[in-house]
Amino acid sequence: MTEKFQLYKCEVCGNLVEVLIPGEGELVCCGQPMNLLTAHTEEEIKGEAHLPYMYHNEEGKEILQIGEKIHPMIPEHYIQFIQTISEDGKTAVIKFLEPGEEPKMGVKEGLGNYIARENCNIHGLWSTVIKH
Numbered sequence: 001m002t003e004k005f006q007l008y009k010c011e012v013c014g015n016l017v018e019v020l021i022p023g024e025g026e027l028v029c030c031g032q033p034m035n036l037l038t039a040h041t042e043e044e045i046k047g048e049a050h051l052p053y054m055y056h057n058e059e060g061k062e063i064l065q066i067g068e069k070i071h072p073m074i075p076e077h078y079i080q081f082i083q084t085i086s087e088d089g090k091t092a093v094i095k096f097l098e099p100g101e102e103p104k105m106g107v108k109e110g111l112g113n114y115i116a117r118e119n120c121n122i123h124g125l126w127s128t129v130i131k132h
Contacts, residue, residue: 002027005085005092007125008034016119039117039127050126052082052116054107064130066103066118079103080119087113 002008002019009016010029017027017034027034043051049067057063066079073079082105083094095105103118117127 004089007037007119009037010034037125039125040123041127050118050120050123051128052118052126052130054116054130062107062109064105064107064116066126071103071120073097073099073101073103075099077120077122080121082116082118084108084111085115085117086111087115 001024002022004019004022006019007016008019008027010032012030012032015029015034016037017029019027040050043049049069049071052064052066053068054062054064064082064084066082071079078099079097081094081096082103083092084105084107085092091108091111093105093108097103107114113129113131115127116130117125119125
């Protein structure tokens with residue numbers, strides 16, 4: 001059985017699917033089962049910045065940035081999306097990114113504690129919990 005907000009990837013074509021409404025069936029693409037992605041939760045790759053990092057800007061707004069030392073955003077290596085998921089699982093916001101853009105996202109006010117995650121085109125899914 002799938003769970004809400006799980007991410008599955010097709011290793012043949014690269015499709016990435018997020019579960020919104022869980023079900024009993026198996027997710028299949030290109031004739032084979034899709035792989036459930038498991039997020040990295042600690043910096044495991046030396047010299048790389050992948051974990052979402054939260055700070056407040058000059059106006060006091062909460063900002064998520066990928067890496068305390070910002071992640072590269074070149075065509076060969078970039079962040080594909082940043083997502084926040086509320087602790088209660090009722091609110092999710094996603095920002096899709098392209099090479100050349102800053103890997104940053106404003107956070108919805110009043111979100112409380114939340115999961116922040118991102119996907120790097122080379123190093124995969126990374127996640128951390130932001131507590132207030």
